[in-house]
Ligand code: KG4
């Protein structure tokens with residue numbers, strides 16, 4: 001079955017053609033980042049207008065580069081929410097009209113479920129069950145995924161999303177928007193242990209996240225040390241040290257919580273998704289953590305959390321220490337390609353394919369939604 005996917009929830013207009021839910025025939029993404037960059041964030045009205053301009057060329061290119069004809073498209077999957085209402089409406093109305101005009105089934109996809117499906121499109125997709133960390137500009141969620149349709153939300157951020165924290169810290173350092181990739185690049189020349197930024201693990205056994213304290217700590221550090229954020233050369237490497245130390249804190253929390261969540265459900269397969277999942281340091285840390293599991297207790301049980309990092313200079317109430325064991329020889333990490341981490345329509349088409357197979361369809365009365373939870 002050939003499915004056309006359409007995504008327009010934020011600042012990327014995207015279309016993709018997918019065969020049988022797994023083969024990506026084409027995936028086209030038109031990013032508005034350059035436009036929003038000068039405003040330091042996404043301007044919703046501008047985003048909607050740009051989607052209107054891009055939607056037709058992007059869909060046309062996706063169909064032609066897939067080597068299929070319009071008549072070959074057997075179903076349409078489009079992002080229904082969450083996202084910016086005006087932006088969502090552009091893709092949703094387009095998909096509605098396209099499917100109605102051609103008399104083919106169509107469905108509205110939850111953007112977050114789409115991100116989870118990006119993992120299933122990776123070269124080495126995990127079997128069920130798996131635990132996935134979805135970390136993007138708007139969400140930091142942990143899901144226990146037990147089937148194509150079952151996503152248990154195990155934890156989420158109580159304040160800022162991880163990507164949002166990257167974006168805000170980049171802004172504080174005068175690095176512009178979006179911040180994730182710029183921080184990662186600058187951090188390569190910095191020292192991750194230079195500054196003892198806090199790690200918020202929250203209550204013992206909690207799978208929730210909190211990044212607002214870290215964000216405030218970075219701001220405080222910049223003020224107290226009179227860091228010249230306008231200095232382009234960063235002679236003493238102070239901005240690089242801040243970037244590296246900040247990133248180290250986020251990566252520590254994300255990686256330990258993901259592994260702990262999998263351990264708590266007795267699940268051997270873990271995965272990452274969303275824009276922050278493109279971060280190389282996060283991927284490397286997860287690899288290191290699962291390949292250097294702490295010593296066995298003799299029964300094949302391994303105590304994972306005794307190696308958890310302590311928060312430098314802070315009493316850490318919530319750290320998981322030696323109270324958690326699991327029987328796997330090793331966990332396995334599954335990572336989507338970098339292109340599939342950011343917003344794209346291939347993941348939407350993959351999710352929509354399953355919904356269409358299940359008869360979970362939309363009709364002309366259906367509308368978009370801005371906020372949701374799965
Ligand atoms: O999934 P995504 O493209 O859009 C949303 O649905 O939000 O995620 C965008 C977020 C931004 O906050 C961006 O700063 C972050 O992902 N991001 C990164 C990296 N690349 C993008 N964060 C950390 N490291 C990166 N390399």
Ligand code: ZN
Pocket residue numbers: 111115136274275342343
């Ligand atoms: Zn997204």
